[in-house]
Each structure stands twice: as C-alpha cells, then as structure tokens.
Amino acid sequence: MLRYTRRLNVCKQLSTGTVRPLLRAISATNLRLHSSTPHPTTSSISNQLLFTSTNHLKAKSLDDVHSYQLLQDLGFLTQSQAGITHWHPLGLKVLRKLENIIRNRMDQIGFEEFELSSISSKALWSQTGRWGNTELFKISNDENLCLAPTHEEEITKLIKDAQLNHKNLPVLTYQITRKYRYEKRPRMGLLRGREFVMKDAYSFDVDYPAAMKTYDNVNKAYLNIFKNDLKLPFEVAKADSGDIGGSMSHEWHFVNDKGEDLLYKCNSCGDVSNVEKASSYPDLDAEGFEFAKAANVKYLLTKDNETLVSCYYPTDREFNVSSLTEYIDDLDLKSLNLPLEEVLARFQSTDTDVILKKFIRVMDLRINDQTDLPDFPITMFQKNNFSMITDLSIVEPVEGEICIECEEGQLESMKAIEVGHTFYLGKKYSEAMSAKFVNKDNKPEIFDMGCYGIGVSRIIGAIAEITKDSEGFRWPSVISPYDFSLVVAPKVEESLVEKFKSNVNGLTFNHFENDKVLFGNKIRLAKMIGTPLVVILGKNWPLVEIEVRGKRWVDADTPEYKQLQEIKGEQWQWTTEIKGNVEKHYVHKDHFRDVVQSLLKNL
Amino acid sequence: MLRYTRRLNVCKQLSTGTVRPLLRAISATNLRLHSSTPHPTTSSISNQLLFTSTNHLKAKSLDDVHSYQLLQDLGFLTQSQAGITHWHPLGLKVLRKLENIIRNRMDQIGFEEFELSSISSKALWSQTGRWGNTELFKISNDENLCLAPTHEEEITKLIKDAQLNHKNLPVLTYQITRKYRYEKRPRMGLLRGREFVMKDAYSFDVDYPAAMKTYDNVNKAYLNIFKNDLKLPFEVAKADSGDIGGSMSHEWHFVNDKGEDLLYKCNSCGDVSNVEKASSYPDLDAEGFEFAKAANVKYLLTKDNETLVSCYYPTDREFNVSSLTEYIDDLDLKSLNLPLEEVLARFQSTDTDVILKKFIRVMDLRINDQTDLPDFPITMFQKNNFSMITDLSIVEPVEGEICIECEEGQLESMKAIEVGHTFYLGKKYSEAMSAKFVNKDNKPEIFDMGCYGIGVSRIIGAIAEITKDSEGFRWPSVISPYDFSLVVAPKVEESLVEKFKSNVNGLTFNHFENDKVLFGNKIRLAKMIGTPLVVILGKNWPLVEIEVRGKRWVDADTPEYKQLQEIKGEQWQWTTEIKGNVEKHYVHKDHFRDVVQSLLKNL
Structure with a gap:
C-alpha cells in the first residue's frame, strides 16, 4: 500500500538548498533501543583526568603546591572561575561521604532534613534588615530576587506559616545545600568561594531554657562529627556573633598554622576564644612586667550619641572592644571606624547641650598613672558627667598573659580554620518577622531560635590543606x-x-x-x-x-x-x-x- | 589567686548604657557539651506540618484540588514564591528516591557523576551564542555571571581542558543538580519552575557511530527508568531539537490528559512523534475524503535570502514546517514569523536582481488543482526559477490520517507531559568551543557529543498530577x-x-x-x-x-x-x-x- 513512494522521485528540479532524501533522514532517527552490542564500559574518568596530569611526578616535594591546586591536578575538582568549583567524580565521593557523616549526626539529635530553594526574596530580607548586604548575590532579571547565603529568613517564614503550637515544638530543621556569597575577592579555593556547600540548621523553641537544650544538643552532634568521625585536631572557641547576630555563639575550628583565624587557649582551664572575643590579664607578678609608657586612644559612642567612650590602651598592643561590649551593651560599634571629627560631630550636634552629655574613660589594665595619655579632644564638660573604668582588658591577648576565665593559666595562641559555627539567636529573627507559636496559655508567642552552620565544602578544603604533606x-x-x-x-x-x-x-x-x-x-x-x-x-x-x-x-x-x-x-x-x-x-x-x-x- | 575579683565591684558610677555583670555573661556562654539530659526527640515534623492542614478532610473529593496545592497542604513541600519550591522532609524522601533510581541507571551504563557549579559565565555562553537567551538568569553584582539552566558550555570546556586522546573516549558524564530558568510566568508548580532539579548527562565520543552507540545506551537506561522502575504509561517521541540544537532528539513523555504536549502515535507500527515533528498522509481512499476547497499560505526564506518558499495548505488545518525542513535544510525558520512585507523586503533588497532569484511553491498533499489559492505577492520572476513540491504533508496531523512511517496505520493523538529528552548534538557545541581530542592519527579532532536530560522535580510534579484521584x-x-x-x-x-x-x-x-x-x-x-x-x-x-x-x-x-x-x-x-x-x-x-x-x- 505504498501510496506515497512517488515522493522518492521528487524535487529533482530544486536548485537551491541541500535536499536530502526524506526516508534516510527519518530512518536515522529511529530509536535503537534493542541494539545487542553493549557499549564498552570505560575505565574511570577520574583516572583518565588524573593521568592527564602527571606533572607532579617529577617534583621532589609537593610542599610548594597549594592544596586546592593539587585537588585540581589530581582530578578531584576544577575551578571554573574565581570562587567557583566543579566537582568531579573523585571529589564528589569525598563530598558525599562528609555530607552523610553530618546528616547522620543531625538525624541522631532529631533534626529533620529540608532543601530550601537557593532563590530568596527582597520581601523577606528587608524584614530583617539584611537586604543591603553587599555580599548578597542579586538577580538582574528581577530585582526582588537574591541567592541565599544562609536561610534564617526563609525557614522562619516557613515555620511561621505552619501555625504551630507549643506541643509541636521544638521544630528542628537542617539542610545541606549550595549557598552563595558575593565575595569580591574569592580566594583559597574551597575556603572562601562564591558558591559553597553548607549544612545549615535552624531550631525553633518555646523559651530560653528549651533553646539552650537544643543549642547543647547541636554542639554535642558537632563534637561527634569533629572528635569521633573526622578526628583531626580541633578547638571550640567562644566567638563573636558577627552579622548573624544573637547573644552567644561558638566557632568550631581545625587547628592549623595556615589558618586565617587566631585563637587563644588557656593552658590550665582549656578555655578557648577567637581573638575577636578573647581577653587576658597582664601577669603583674611576672619578672620584668611594666605598665605601659604611652597609650593610644579609640573613641566611640553609644547608639543614642549621648555618651562618648574614650578607650586608652598601650601603644604596642591591638585594641579589642569585646570586653567593653560586655559592660556597655548599647555601644555603636560602627562609630569605632569613623574619623574623630565625625564622632565628635555626632556627639555635639544634637539639640541637647553638650554640657549635659556623658563621658566614660576606659583605661586598659596595663595603664597606670605614669602612662602618657593623648590629649582629650573636648574641653567643655561637667566633671559630674565623667566616669572611669580602670579594670578592663581592652586589647588583644598576647601569649603568656593570664586567662580571664580561670585567672590561673596562661594563654597560648594558635592559628585555626573555622569550619563550623553555632549561634543562639534568641528572638532576633523571629521578632523581626513576627514568627509566633501558640503557647500553653493559648497566646501567640515569639519563637526562641538557634542556627548552626558547618562549611561542608570548606571542611574538604581545610582537610586537604591540613593533611597535605610533601607527597x-x-x-x-x-x-x-x-x-x-x-x-x-x-x-x-x-x-x-x-x-x-x-x-x-x-x-x-x-x-x-x-x-x-x-x-x-x-x-x-x-x-x-x-x-x-x-x-x-x-x-x-x-x-x-x-x-x-x-x-x-x-x-x-x-x-x-x-x-x-x-x-x-x-x-x-x-x-x-x-x-x-x-x-x-x-x-x-x-x-x-x-x-x-x-x-x-x-x- | 583571684587577683581580679575587684572587677565585680566597679562601674557603679556608670549612668548610661545597660551594665551587665561580666561573669554572668561569660558563664552563660560556656558550652554544655556534657549535659546528661538528652533532648527529647520530637515526633516527625512532616507529621506536624501535615496535621496543621486537615482542611481537606471534610471535602468529599479532591478532584478540584491541584496536585501542587495538595503537595503543599500535606507537607511535602512549600511554594515560597512563584516558580520556587522548598522541599520538606516528606517531599525530600520522594526526591531522593527518584534521584537514586536515575543515578543507578546512569551508573549502569558507565556514566560518571559530577556536580558542576550553578554559576556560569558570559565568556562561555557567548562562544555558543546563547548569552542572549532571555530565560537566562543573570547576576546584578557581576554582569559576566549567569545561573546555568543546562551545562553544555561548562562541561565542554572542562572536557576540552582535560586534553584527552581517543583512548580516553567516550567520556560519559552526568549530574543531578538544581537548574535555573527565568520563566516569565512560572506555573503549574513543579512542572514549570524557575528553579528545578534536573539530571543532565553529556557524552563525548570519537565519531558518529560511537556517539550513536552512546545515544542508544542512554535511551536504554531511560527505558529502564520509565518502564521497569516507575512503570507509569509513557511514550518515546521523535522530537524537535529546539534551542539545544543537534540533528536528532527524542522526548520521553508520561501520557496524561492534562499534559501540555500533543503526541501522535500510529496504531499499526507504534511510531510516536511530538506534534512539532509529526506528519501524516490524508487517507485518499477514505469515504468522504475531499481535497481542500481553499488554501492558506506561509512564506519563508532560505538563510541566504536567495529563495522564497511559499507553502500552501488547507485553511482548516494548522501549518507544520517540520517535513519541509527535512527537504530543504537551509531554511531560515525565523522568517516564518515575519510579516510578509519584511520577508519580501529581505528577498528583494539584496544587490542581485530579483529576476535571478528562486522560488519554490510547496503544495500540501491535501491540495489539488481545484483548490482556491491566495494571490502570489510578486509578479516579476523568471519561470525557469520556479519549482514546485507537491507531495509533502505540511500540516499538523489529525486523528485518523495515515502514518508517514509505515504508511499503513492510522494516527491517534494523546496529551502528554514531557519529562525527559535525549539529544544527539554532533559537533554543535564542541565546534563552537573548539573542543578537541587527539585522534588515532595523532591529529586534533572535534568531539561528537550528545546530551540527555531528565526533569527530576518535574517527574515528581507529573506523577503527583497523574496519580492523584479524588482521595x-x-x-x-x-x-x-x-x-x-x-x-x-x-x-x-x-x-x-x-x-x-x-x-x-x-x-x-x-x-x-x-x-x-x-x-x-x-x-x-x-x-x-x-x-x-x-x-x-x-x-x-x-x-x-x-x-x-x-x-x-x-x-x-x-x-x-x-x-x-x-x-x-x-x-x-x-x-x-x-x-x-x-x-x-x-x-x-x-x-x-x-x-x-x-x-x-x-x-
């Protein structure tokens, strides 16, 4: 019934274009689902890519090859552009194993796995005041979209919308997904990338004691991961909460000389702090101890611009504001980076008479009445409005000084690579987003929150760096x-x-x-x-x-x-x-x- | 040795800021790693979120609830904004199981898993001419960055840089990752989102026969996934390659009345085509068959603007260019959508005399010399330059017409949801990016490529839609x-x-x-x-x-x-x-x- 076979003989007169026999074209597109010759399986592409790069075989030592470069040369991964990594089969095996270690430990403490989208919105990030963050990747096609570097906003919205009551709490969530941060100068491969794999967990509790229990549990899970699973030398340090906020946080570090973080650890009580949060006392009994001959000064204001705080510290030390923030909790830390004129302008330009304004002078412990102080920039004030703090350490520690915790041991310093961070957030995000549950008394109440990060791809970069030797x-x-x-x-x-x-x-x-x-x-x-x-x-x-x-x-x-x-x-x-x-x-x-x-x- | 206990008694004179006892603040930050009271494990949050939404219990039938809405109401996932999905634990279990099914089938045929970054670059997408795609998500912070909807460019660059030789081939790669497409009007939940999970595979072969073997193997793996694993009714259709390009492609569809795709299947040989690629013959012997009384016309040009092709087809049918492109392979398909004036302007405005230009008239098979044809818009031409094709079907099929493959059976139509697509790419991308391997003769040669997608999150949306019944x-x-x-x-x-x-x-x-x-x-x-x-x-x-x-x-x-x-x-x-x-x-x-x-x- 080949009624249309005549079509094979047509088109001979066509003098333009390339004319192909229709039948051939169509038969070539037939599926060969039942081909009987199996495709030869190839040897591992990981191996193939590996063996294309044997240039290190002649090198006597790999000491001078950066670990991220070696990961690339051996076919674990590729850097496709600054801060961006493509994972090859070999590297992906490492990544997956690490993800599963973390997954198991989070599951053990009752956290449940989600996967939130990488795309978030201006609407949410504006509620928490973080839309202006310059490290937030934003989308050209739609100015209301961003790529999430972290998910406090999205998960808080999600849990808020679930309309839970106190019996549903705690809600314990985590995810292991790609995150995005617009690093202007991405560097060190997996340690500071624009795209990275992070485990981020979020907890929602009824109150502070419950949130503390959750906080402890997560830290126990982390202890299992670092001590019992990975087994590399690590430290847990009291840390500054930084941009994430909240009143308490701990950093998890691999100890390594090439790390960018500086920790201080007491050789007696074992207390560890990140330098940003660290404090120490001078050993007054030590042989050769001397009070500072001269002091530098830093000026800062309280948030209401009503108090000028002047901090005097030895000229040979680095200023550290952390102890002071424990005393005075309405300090405007941004004023620390302003030129003196701007600080003074803010202090004096308000409606109230400068005469009524308050002054606090903070003297580091290493300063005494023999220390040469800089001139005070204001001459008009009431002596009554002047107060003094003389017993704080407001400089970064140096090795050998006394631990502020036990007041016994001496501090030792160590370099470290931060790979995890636990935050007690309290109500910072839940309040900003009105995220509430129904409490026992049938009243709406704000969630008490925590968030907990582990830099998954960062750990791989860190372990590569830490374990690499000359071979x-x-x-x-x-x-x-x-x-x-x-x-x-x-x-x-x-x-x-x-x-x-x-x-x-x-x-x-x-x-x-x-x-x-x-x-x-x-x-x-x-x-x-x-x-x-x-x-x-x-x-x-x-x-x-x-x-x-x-x-x-x-x-x-x-x-x-x-x-x-x-x-x-x-x-x-x-x-x-x-x-x-x-x-x-x-x-x-x-x-x-x-x-x-x-x-x-x-x- | 509590040399510094005096600090507890200071600061009494401070009259500004909130002063907190330092010790209390510090002791609260001690890690409770050794707390002995285990945190009570909670019941599943999937259950919790589920039970907050029992509004469907009163409904007699769920027929009117969209499957994506029901997924949300039951706690599988949340739509956080248009086209964006957050996966909850319940939905994530489904997603992971499906990913592993696909992973196993790809591993079986020797493909190896990668994970390429979601961030790609203008440099690469310009090489293949795809940077201008309006569905490409772009980044505000850096105008050279985009979010990849697919990874031909990145993987081709990666394999090119590996400097392989013919013994390393084929290189068979895949990944299961999030992809991004700026859908202006995202809709139908998981079926057409701005972020979606896709399995995309890429193959690099030495030549066409080898590439065909790979193409067959992938289609066999797909057959295993759809026939032996998922078991839902599906069809494999010859398809148009669309934006991805290449000369051959097949679509994998779930058959479903709510699908957006239209397939035609022969009731004799079983051949299936997407309507875009489908063609049929009229049954001249059928009772009541009549040639068209009147015809519509479509004009289009060859790429060199040297030939005007006018296509006449019955007024009651939809024009379909696919058969014609099999005959004339330098057609400029974009000219099909231009107003007639523009087509004519391009045809007549070149330097050569219009008298020398060529004309092809294409008459659909359903037209005969009784059919009333529209007027021809050009009056100046050489009769010698005129040719005619009279035996093509240039309209979309209708049910009951004759299969173009076996010329025996009749076509039946069905609605379908596309969930997979296999493409033989040939040298489209490897040529554009100069991606070469060293062949047997030690000469550089362009890779023969294929790419193979499965919409992973789309399958879940499709299965939810297909399987949902009133309960x-x-x-x-x-x-x-x-x-x-x-x-x-x-x-x-x-x-x-x-x-x-x-x-x-x-x-x-x-x-x-x-x-x-x-x-x-x-x-x-x-x-x-x-x-x-x-x-x-x-x-x-x-x-x-x-x-x-x-x-x-x-x-x-x-x-x-x-x-x-x-x-x-x-x-x-x-x-x-x-x-x-x-x-x-x-x-x-x-x-x-x-x-x-x-x-x-x-x-």
Missing part, C-alpha cells in the same frame, strides 16, 4: 574517596589480580591500571591522592604489601590494629615494618581484608 | 516516601503496636500518632498522602488489614502477590477482598512483612 594528601578514612589504592607490580598475572579484587568485599578501592605509567609512579600517584592505605601486589605474593598513608591524629600509641595483631599476627603472617615516617604491613592475602579493616579504624 | 496521591512504590502508612484503631494497646513495629524490618512506614485526629480521618489522611499501602491495626487482630492504595499500571491481571497467595494464602490466613476500586488484604501479623513485600512489587 600529597592524607584523607581521614571516613571521607577518603576509597579505602585503599591498588597498585600492581609489572608482570603480576591478571587472573591473580582479579581473584584478589573479588575478595575485598565491603572495601572500596581505586585500581591504577594505566599501562603507560611506571610502577613506581603509580605508587607515587596513589600516595598523592591520599587514600589511607596504598596496597601493592607484587614480588612478595601471596603476601600483600600495605603502606599506611593516612595519619593517626588520636590514639597514636595504641592503634586498634595492634590488639588484633597480637592475637592473629603469626597465624596471618602479618608483620609490620616502620622506617622513619613510613609504616608498612605485610599480610597473607587471605587475611588482607581483616587487616585493612583494623588499620582503617584509627586512620 | 489523594498514589505514589509508585519505588518513590513513595514510605512503603506504608500505619493507622492504629483507638484502644489498641500500645505494647502491641510497638511489637508490631519492631517486626517490619526493611520496610519504611509513617505512623499517624496524633491523638486529636479521629481514626477515620487518619485513614483518609494516610490515603491522601498516597503510600502504596495503608495498614490498619484494629479489631481483626492478630489479622492485619492492608488496603491497597497504589495503582498497578502494568501486569494488572497477574500481580506477583497472587502467586505467593496461591502457595501460602491458607497457612498465613491471607485473604483478599475487592469491592469496587478498593482492594484489601487481611493477613496474620506474623506474615505481614512477606505479604507487603509481594504486594509492593507491582505497585
């Missing part, structure tokens, strides 16, 4: 892309390798198969990538060689494997060889899996 | 938030319920515990949420009642449970009761788990 990365086993890397010596039979691979159930590994890379270079690459173990099949077969690449940050003296080795070592032909920093294990192939599992527990 | 949703078991909902009759002992719960290992369920909701309403809510099974513990104990809420889209006559029931029915006290649309099972509690697992297999 490459050293991932903690819980977030390593693989449990081990497998390197096979030349001439080892393939059937032997296949049999070995089929016996490592439950373990993940990355097999370096590229023929063009030399045996020694494969080992170097495996170490560079930083799986906790590098496994070599070679001349000692049926003994397998396991080089420990990971680091035992805790319990270094009694790693769990030693207990097992004591019992099973002989039977399993399991020996350990330690030369310098290199720890190698040899074990019979039949017991490889058990040994690896015991080794991983402390890595 | 609520009916999720396929593979993406249902829970395997079943548990409702307990009043007065059933709590210990009995706890024992029952502890015996359902491996199954997930949602227990409706709220005391304030009546028993009957709990059952209605459980059905509304749409888990495939609703389980009731009540008066028949130790028999458990299982109401089937899910739908058997395929194999409806021989669901798997029937085989099991034949063997075990008596022993397990398992009976089935079917009344109208309601299917209920009763089974002894000790065999509940086995029965549920067998029921879920076809739901």
Whole structure:
C-alpha cells in the first residue's frame, strides 16, 4: 500500500538548498533501543583526568603546591572561575561521604532534613534588615530576587506559616545545600568561594531554657562529627556573633598554622576564644612586667550619641572592644571606624547641650598613672558627667598573659580554620518577622531560635590543606574517596589480580591500571591522592604489601590494629615494618581484608 | 589567686548604657557539651506540618484540588514564591528516591557523576551564542555571571581542558543538580519552575557511530527508568531539537490528559512523534475524503535570502514546517514569523536582481488543482526559477490520517507531559568551543557529543498530577516516601503496636500518632498522602488489614502477590477482598512483612 513512494522521485528540479532524501533522514532517527552490542564500559574518568596530569611526578616535594591546586591536578575538582568549583567524580565521593557523616549526626539529635530553594526574596530580607548586604548575590532579571547565603529568613517564614503550637515544638530543621556569597575577592579555593556547600540548621523553641537544650544538643552532634568521625585536631572557641547576630555563639575550628583565624587557649582551664572575643590579664607578678609608657586612644559612642567612650590602651598592643561590649551593651560599634571629627560631630550636634552629655574613660589594665595619655579632644564638660573604668582588658591577648576565665593559666595562641559555627539567636529573627507559636496559655508567642552552620565544602578544603604533606594528601578514612589504592607490580598475572579484587568485599578501592605509567609512579600517584592505605601486589605474593598513608591524629600509641595483631599476627603472617615516617604491613592475602579493616579504624 | 575579683565591684558610677555583670555573661556562654539530659526527640515534623492542614478532610473529593496545592497542604513541600519550591522532609524522601533510581541507571551504563557549579559565565555562553537567551538568569553584582539552566558550555570546556586522546573516549558524564530558568510566568508548580532539579548527562565520543552507540545506551537506561522502575504509561517521541540544537532528539513523555504536549502515535507500527515533528498522509481512499476547497499560505526564506518558499495548505488545518525542513535544510525558520512585507523586503533588497532569484511553491498533499489559492505577492520572476513540491504533508496531523512511517496505520493523538529528552548534538557545541581530542592519527579532532536530560522535580510534579484521584496521591512504590502508612484503631494497646513495629524490618512506614485526629480521618489522611499501602491495626487482630492504595499500571491481571497467595494464602490466613476500586488484604501479623513485600512489587 505504498501510496506515497512517488515522493522518492521528487524535487529533482530544486536548485537551491541541500535536499536530502526524506526516508534516510527519518530512518536515522529511529530509536535503537534493542541494539545487542553493549557499549564498552570505560575505565574511570577520574583516572583518565588524573593521568592527564602527571606533572607532579617529577617534583621532589609537593610542599610548594597549594592544596586546592593539587585537588585540581589530581582530578578531584576544577575551578571554573574565581570562587567557583566543579566537582568531579573523585571529589564528589569525598563530598558525599562528609555530607552523610553530618546528616547522620543531625538525624541522631532529631533534626529533620529540608532543601530550601537557593532563590530568596527582597520581601523577606528587608524584614530583617539584611537586604543591603553587599555580599548578597542579586538577580538582574528581577530585582526582588537574591541567592541565599544562609536561610534564617526563609525557614522562619516557613515555620511561621505552619501555625504551630507549643506541643509541636521544638521544630528542628537542617539542610545541606549550595549557598552563595558575593565575595569580591574569592580566594583559597574551597575556603572562601562564591558558591559553597553548607549544612545549615535552624531550631525553633518555646523559651530560653528549651533553646539552650537544643543549642547543647547541636554542639554535642558537632563534637561527634569533629572528635569521633573526622578526628583531626580541633578547638571550640567562644566567638563573636558577627552579622548573624544573637547573644552567644561558638566557632568550631581545625587547628592549623595556615589558618586565617587566631585563637587563644588557656593552658590550665582549656578555655578557648577567637581573638575577636578573647581577653587576658597582664601577669603583674611576672619578672620584668611594666605598665605601659604611652597609650593610644579609640573613641566611640553609644547608639543614642549621648555618651562618648574614650578607650586608652598601650601603644604596642591591638585594641579589642569585646570586653567593653560586655559592660556597655548599647555601644555603636560602627562609630569605632569613623574619623574623630565625625564622632565628635555626632556627639555635639544634637539639640541637647553638650554640657549635659556623658563621658566614660576606659583605661586598659596595663595603664597606670605614669602612662602618657593623648590629649582629650573636648574641653567643655561637667566633671559630674565623667566616669572611669580602670579594670578592663581592652586589647588583644598576647601569649603568656593570664586567662580571664580561670585567672590561673596562661594563654597560648594558635592559628585555626573555622569550619563550623553555632549561634543562639534568641528572638532576633523571629521578632523581626513576627514568627509566633501558640503557647500553653493559648497566646501567640515569639519563637526562641538557634542556627548552626558547618562549611561542608570548606571542611574538604581545610582537610586537604591540613593533611597535605610533601607527597600529597592524607584523607581521614571516613571521607577518603576509597579505602585503599591498588597498585600492581609489572608482570603480576591478571587472573591473580582479579581473584584478589573479588575478595575485598565491603572495601572500596581505586585500581591504577594505566599501562603507560611506571610502577613506581603509580605508587607515587596513589600516595598523592591520599587514600589511607596504598596496597601493592607484587614480588612478595601471596603476601600483600600495605603502606599506611593516612595519619593517626588520636590514639597514636595504641592503634586498634595492634590488639588484633597480637592475637592473629603469626597465624596471618602479618608483620609490620616502620622506617622513619613510613609504616608498612605485610599480610597473607587471605587475611588482607581483616587487616585493612583494623588499620582503617584509627586512620 | 583571684587577683581580679575587684572587677565585680566597679562601674557603679556608670549612668548610661545597660551594665551587665561580666561573669554572668561569660558563664552563660560556656558550652554544655556534657549535659546528661538528652533532648527529647520530637515526633516527625512532616507529621506536624501535615496535621496543621486537615482542611481537606471534610471535602468529599479532591478532584478540584491541584496536585501542587495538595503537595503543599500535606507537607511535602512549600511554594515560597512563584516558580520556587522548598522541599520538606516528606517531599525530600520522594526526591531522593527518584534521584537514586536515575543515578543507578546512569551508573549502569558507565556514566560518571559530577556536580558542576550553578554559576556560569558570559565568556562561555557567548562562544555558543546563547548569552542572549532571555530565560537566562543573570547576576546584578557581576554582569559576566549567569545561573546555568543546562551545562553544555561548562562541561565542554572542562572536557576540552582535560586534553584527552581517543583512548580516553567516550567520556560519559552526568549530574543531578538544581537548574535555573527565568520563566516569565512560572506555573503549574513543579512542572514549570524557575528553579528545578534536573539530571543532565553529556557524552563525548570519537565519531558518529560511537556517539550513536552512546545515544542508544542512554535511551536504554531511560527505558529502564520509565518502564521497569516507575512503570507509569509513557511514550518515546521523535522530537524537535529546539534551542539545544543537534540533528536528532527524542522526548520521553508520561501520557496524561492534562499534559501540555500533543503526541501522535500510529496504531499499526507504534511510531510516536511530538506534534512539532509529526506528519501524516490524508487517507485518499477514505469515504468522504475531499481535497481542500481553499488554501492558506506561509512564506519563508532560505538563510541566504536567495529563495522564497511559499507553502500552501488547507485553511482548516494548522501549518507544520517540520517535513519541509527535512527537504530543504537551509531554511531560515525565523522568517516564518515575519510579516510578509519584511520577508519580501529581505528577498528583494539584496544587490542581485530579483529576476535571478528562486522560488519554490510547496503544495500540501491535501491540495489539488481545484483548490482556491491566495494571490502570489510578486509578479516579476523568471519561470525557469520556479519549482514546485507537491507531495509533502505540511500540516499538523489529525486523528485518523495515515502514518508517514509505515504508511499503513492510522494516527491517534494523546496529551502528554514531557519529562525527559535525549539529544544527539554532533559537533554543535564542541565546534563552537573548539573542543578537541587527539585522534588515532595523532591529529586534533572535534568531539561528537550528545546530551540527555531528565526533569527530576518535574517527574515528581507529573506523577503527583497523574496519580492523584479524588482521595489523594498514589505514589509508585519505588518513590513513595514510605512503603506504608500505619493507622492504629483507638484502644489498641500500645505494647502491641510497638511489637508490631519492631517486626517490619526493611520496610519504611509513617505512623499517624496524633491523638486529636479521629481514626477515620487518619485513614483518609494516610490515603491522601498516597503510600502504596495503608495498614490498619484494629479489631481483626492478630489479622492485619492492608488496603491497597497504589495503582498497578502494568501486569494488572497477574500481580506477583497472587502467586505467593496461591502457595501460602491458607497457612498465613491471607485473604483478599475487592469491592469496587478498593482492594484489601487481611493477613496474620506474623506474615505481614512477606505479604507487603509481594504486594509492593507491582505497585
């Protein structure tokens, strides 16, 4: 019934355009859903991209390669533009493992996972006064839209609209999503990007005691994440709440010399503070202690411009306002950065007579009556309106000064990378947005809130930076892309390798198969990538060689494997060889899996 | 050594600001990491938010409630603003399950998962000529940034920079991430949002045959997802490639009367096309067939403006250019939408004499020499330059016309919701971006590409819409938030319920515990949420009642449970009761788990 086959013979007279046979065009578009030749599966693209970059093999040391650059060179990720990261399969494995660690710990304390949109609105951010933030990414197409760097506004609106009552509380929410911050100068790769992965949690409680319980629980979950899961050296520091606001906050830091944060820790009570929040007393009994010879001054105003506060502190120290804000809570901290003329203009330009205005002079503890003070810029005042504070420390600590908490120990300083922050928010956001629940007395009441962040992609950048040594990365086993890397010596039979691979159930590994890379270079690459173990099949077969690449940050003296080795070592032909920093294990192939599992527990 | 306790007695003279005791402030900030009272875990917030919205319980039918509204009312998600969705825990469970189904199928065919940033750049989008797209979200802070609706540019750049050779190919990549499209009028909730979750995959092959193999493999993976995992009625349609470009594409559709797409399917060979790509022959032998009495005309130009194509088609039909583009591949399709004057101006305003220009007249098959044609707008031409095509169908099909593929069957129309699209791109993007690999002959060669999308959040919106009936949703078991909902009759002992719960290992369920909701309403809510099974513990104990809420889209006559029931029915006290649309099972509690697992297999 091919009534239309005549169409094959048409169009010969067409002299323009490219004429194609219709049938051919159509048949080419037929779906080949039942093709019987399976597509050959390819070797891992992670490997492929990896092996395109072997330029570090000749380097004697990777000390001079920045960790973010090395992540790129090894195919974990790509920086597509300043502050922006594309995650490759290898890096994504690390990211997902870390996300799941955090997810499990948040689930454990009863938080429930949401995923809020990255797009938020002027309407909400105006309610909390944060629409003007210059780090907020905004949208050209619609001036009412922004990309959210954090979600206090959106989640508060959502929970407000749910019209809950006190029996529904606490409401505990979290999400692990991409966030956006318009960093003008993004830098240090994952540590300060324009797009980043953050775990942000938000709690809604009936009152302050309930909110404190929630705050404690989150800090316990964080302790589990940092102490029991990741195991790298960390500190929890009292911190300034900054832009987020609220009256209490703690920062979670990895201790590292390359960190941008400065912490002070007491060698007696262990109290830790970020430098912004830190305070110390001079050790008056110390040999050679002297009061300051000369002082600098900082001027600031109270929010009502009715009081001028002049702060005198030693010329050789850095001013720190944090202790003062504990005493006087209506200080206008922005006035601290104004030129003196502007401060004075605000102080004197109001309607009330300057004669009636108040003055506070704050003398740092390190100043006495011998200290040379700068001239006071105002000459007209009532002596009655003058008061003095003489017992505050208003400078940043220096090492060796006395802890303000226990008044016993001395402070030690350390550099650190901030990776988490917990905030007790109180009613800052819920009040601004009129977010209420119905209380026991059937009355509307404002939520007591907390918010809790973990920089997920930041942790990966930090751990890359902290663990990198001259040979490459050293991932903690819980977030390593693989449990081990497998390197096979030349001439080892393939059937032997296949049999070995089929016996490592439950373990993940990355097999370096590229023929063009030399045996020694494969080992170097495996170490560079930083799986906790590098496994070599070679001349000692049926003994397998396991080089420990990971680091035992805790319990270094009694790693769990030693207990097992004591019992099973002989039977399993399991020996350990330690030369310098290199720890190698040899074990019979039949017991490889058990040994690896015991080794991983402390890595 | 409390050398500084004197500080407690200071500041009494201060008459401004709020002075707080320093010690109290500091002690309140101590971390309570070792608090021994565990925070009470709360009942699911999904449940809480759910039970705040019981307004549908009184409704006789949910037919008039839009599926996206019902998703919100039941606490699956919230629309925070037009086109923007916040996912709640309940909805997130559905989203995650669907993501994992797709992830597994992509992994099976050797694709590897990436996560590219949502932020892309003018530099890349200009290279492919897509920077001007008005649906591209752009950033105010930096005019060189946009939010990516798709990632051809970024992934092509990434793979180009990897400097691969032919042995590395194919490179097969995918990601499941949020995408952004500035819809001017976002509508229908998850079906057309400004932010949406998409699985997008990209392939890089050495040549056309290799690219076709990849294209086939992806379509096989899609077939697995739609046929074997989700099991809802779907069609695969030949489609227009639209903005994405490339020479071949197929759309994946759920068949549904509320869909915005129109498909035509042959009742003989089964060929399916989207209306944009569809063509049909009139059935000349049909009783009452008549050629068109009058014709409309459409004018269009070739890209070089050297040929005017005039297309005549019946006045009672819709013009469709797709068959014509198969014949003449340098048509300027944009000229189709220009006013006639502009078309003529472009045709006549060039330097060459209009006398030399070419004309093609295209007559739809339904036109003959009796048909009344509109006047031709140009009078000056050479007869030699005139050609005619008379055997094309240039109108949209109507039901009952003849299939252009087999020339046997008749076309049937159906409405559908597009949820996936596979494109063979060829060298469209790789050429524009000079993305090359090193071929066998050690020469640089342009990649042959494909790209493959699945609207992940769109599928959820579509399934919600398709499965919703007058009582609520009916999720396929593979993406249902829970395997079943548990409702307990009043007065059933709590210990009995706890024992029952502890015996359902491996199954997930949602227990409706709220005391304030009546028993009957709990059952209605459980059905509304749409888990495939609703389980009731009540008066028949130790028999458990299982109401089937899910739908058997395929194999409806021989669901798997029937085989099991034949063997075990008596022993397990398992009976089935079917009344109208309601299917209920009763089974002894000790065999509940086995029965549920067998029921879920076809739901």
